[in-house]
Amino acid sequence: MFIEIEANSSVPIYLQLAQQLIEGIARGDLKPGDSLPSVRAFAADLGMNMHTVNKAYHYLEEKEFIQIVAKSGVIIQPNGIPKASEKEKQQLAAQIRPLIAEGLVLKLSEEEMVAMLRELVQDIKEGKL
Incomplete structure (x- = not known):
């Protein structure tokens, strides 16, 4: 890696x-x-x-x-990493929220941000920087 x-x-x-x-x-x-x-x-x-x-x-x-x-x-983790708990989901949402607000201030549409998120997920899966 x-x-x-x-x-x-x-x-x-x-x-x-x-x-x-x-x-x-x-x-x-x-x-x-x-x-x-x-x-x-x-x-x-x-x-x-x-x-x-x-x-x-x-x-x-x-x-x-x-x-x-x-x-x-x-x-x-030898037993694998479990699915996120509700608390962990809330913590991630709290971390993401300011970035979404910043995107809205920069006049990005919801669709543009969703597309950006999908692209980032794909990049991570493919190992792109």
């Missing part, structure tokens, strides 16, 4: 890493039970600080996308 970090982005590096790993899970590049590199090895491979990788891993662990097993390593 290819990881690309934009150093000049306003998105923190740990979050960029976590988001790309989430996309890898969404695409099926990373499957339940797959191992991820150790914090030290991943940091060395990506040329970043170990604390950054550690923070990304803990972010993913909080979301229950991965398991960190002491002395065994990091694995994608």
